[in-house]
Amino acid sequence: MRKKRRKKGPGTSGEKVKKMAGLKFQAQRAAFSVAADAVLKYVNKNDDRTKALLKVVDLTESFAKDRFKPESYEAARKMIQDPENKWMQYLNRLFDEVSPNVLKTTALNLGFDAMLYGTKVMHEAREKYQCNVPWLILMDPTSACNLKCTGCWAAEYGHLLNLSFEDMDRVITQGKELGIYLYMLTGGEPLVRKKDIIRLCEKHNDCEFHAFTNGTLVDEEFCNEMERVGNLTLSISLEGYEKVNDGRRGKGVYEKVMHAMDLLKAHGQIFGTSICYTRANIETVTSDEFLDMIIEKGCRYAWYFHYMPVGNDAAPDLLPTKEQREYMYHRVREIRGATGGKPIYAMDFQNDGEFVGGCIAGGRNYCHINANGDVEPCVFIHYSSANIREVTLLEALKQPLFMAYRDRQPFNSNHLRPCPMLENPEILQEMIKETGAKSTDLQSPESAEHLCSKCKAYACEWKKTADQLWKEHPHQQKGYTNYKKRVEKQ
Numbered sequence: 001m002r003k004k005r006r007k008k009g010p011g012t013s014g015e016k017v018k019k020m021a022g023l024k025f026q027a028q029r030a031a032f033s034v035a036a037d038a039v040l041k042y043v044n045k046n047d048d049r050t051k052a053l054l055k056v057v058d059l060t061e062s063f064a065k066d067r068f069k070p071e072s073y074e075a076a077r078k079m080i081q082d083p084e085n086k087w088m089q090y091l092n093r094l095f096d097e098v099s100p101n102v103l104k105t106t107a108l109n110l111g112f113d114a115m116l117y118g119t120k121v122m123h124e125a126r127e128k129y130q131c132n133v134p135w136l137i138l139m140d141p142t143s144a145c146n147l148k149c150t151g152c153w154a155a156e157y158g159h160l161l162n163l164s165f166e167d168m169d170r171v172i173t174q175g176k177e178l179g180i181y182l183y184m185l186t187g188g189e190p191l192v193r194k195k196d197i198i199r200l201c202e203k204h205n206d207c208e209f210h211a212f213t214n215g216t217l218v219d220e221e222f223c224n225e226m227e228r229v230g231n232l233t234l235s236i237s238l239e240g241y242e243k244v245n246d247g248r249r250g251k252g253v254y255e256k257v258m259h260a261m262d263l264l265k266a267h268g269q270i271f272g273t274s275i276c277y278t279r280a281n282i283e284t285v286t287s288d289e290f291l292d293m294i295i296e297k298g299c300r301y302a303w304y305f306h307y308m309p310v311g312n313d314a315a316p317d318l319l320p321t322k323e324q325r326e327y328m329y330h331r332v333r334e335i336r337g338a339t340g341g342k343p344i345y346a347m348d349f350q351n352d353g354e355f356v357g358g359c360i361a362g363g364r365n366y367c368h369i370n371a372n373g374d375v376e377p378c379v380f381i382h383y384s385s386a387n388i389r390e391v392t393l394l395e396a397l398k399q400p401l402f403m404a405y406r407d408r409q410p411f412n413s414n415h416l417r418p419c420p421m422l423e424n425p426e427i428l429q430e431m432i433k434e435t436g437a438k439s440t441d442l443q444s445p446e447s448a449e450h451l452c453s454k455c456k457a458y459a460c461e462w463k464k465t466a467d468q469l470w471k472e473h474p475h476q477q478k479g480y481t482n483y484k485k486r487v488e489k490q
Helices: 016-040 044-066 068-079 088-095 101-128 167-178 189-203 220-229 242-249 253-265 288-296 322-335 394-399 400-408 423-435 448-453 457-470
Strands: 136-139 182-185 210-214 234-238 269-279 301-306 344-346 368-369
Touching: 016 044, 044 088, 044 101, 044 253, 044 344, 088 220, 088 400, 101 182, 101 220, 136 167, 167 189, 167 394, 182 368, 182 400, 189 210, 189 234, 210 457, 220 253, 220 368, 220 423, 234 322, 301 457, 322 344, 423 448
Parallel strands: 136 182, 136 368, 182 210, 210 234, 234 269, 269 301, 301 344
Antiparallel strands: none
8 A cells, every 4th residue: 555645844844944044033133133222222321332332243243253354343342442433433423313213223124134144145145046146226116306407317217117116025025035135226216206115114124225315305204204114214415515416406406405404313314415426526525514514414424426427418528537536535535534534434436346346236236126127237337138027036137247247247356447337348348249238228228339438538547547546555355255256277
């Protein structure tokens, strides 16, 4: 008599392993939650807060183990125990001035879920699927915008495209399975979809969300919602003072931005600026006076983005000179220095390549999904052969263009020349030609040749300066770079 094959129950194989991993994750997250409560408990009580923060470092080390170098943990402990340290003072102001729910949720979602747990799962997914899996995804909820800014690349998509709530929810759900717990939103103007954004924050309360916004739609009601969910931060676009800012964005916009910052500060929110630097405004937006102003308004960080001549109507004459870019290299490092500078964390997307191993696009550390659903390697590289409405996120990450990025990264061993468009324009053209990726600009499609031709002179000019800077100044070597493993030829 043939024996019946007993069906495996959910606790007998892979499901059991998965369940145990889930329980371990919940226990570890709960430990970090308790530690976060201990930090927030102490307002202006440095000794007690110091002990609580040291506990957080201990927990991080026990969870992450060798993901960070031992000296990194010791440096963190040393900073925490030095009340005169610039960045310890920065953290104490953050703890004292920001909403406790925002701080705790950000610490858990960004610190634990994204940086610790998510990164571990993401590394495993990269090995399993042999493709780039990003740490964050940038999405455009809509191409619509309440402003019409001069030279805005996003405006070229028009005002009729939208990712549905279901589209974004599906991306996030699939993303978390790959270890992605950080989602940034742009557009268009993402706050046109503020209700759907809050819904996403509610449903995916283990993720951190960050919106790049013009700031004009921030009001009291929205600040209350941000405080309630706790997992949404903002970067507000600003190009300078009133005359320059309103000249590009429209009369009265600067005043609305200042009002938005006042509201966000009053509600204990974490926010900063998103600044596109050009040949025309670079000195203003890095000046002591400008930085003092945005710090007083409550900004905790400043994103600096190099102007990119994207689109058929772009203006290459706005590209910074080589002297101006070299100035940015030194100035941003001065602003965020351990001593001196300013009490604001400044980041330069183009000149900080050494800290992330070069270009992070193509899914290496991030990718972009436009309002039409096209999955692009970068917010500035409008080419794709995959749409999130037609394929899964994993399939999109395996599209030919993304695999070409993976095969070629880093695009330059000098990470002050990271981009396959701006500093290595011949490479982007080659990848587009090899993979057959199509322009995703639905209004005015731009060939890769036309786009890259605007960068050739700039790339040539910058090369000599960049190579000299790379040679003369110590730079960091990343322990984990997420480059494709090369098989050495015999």
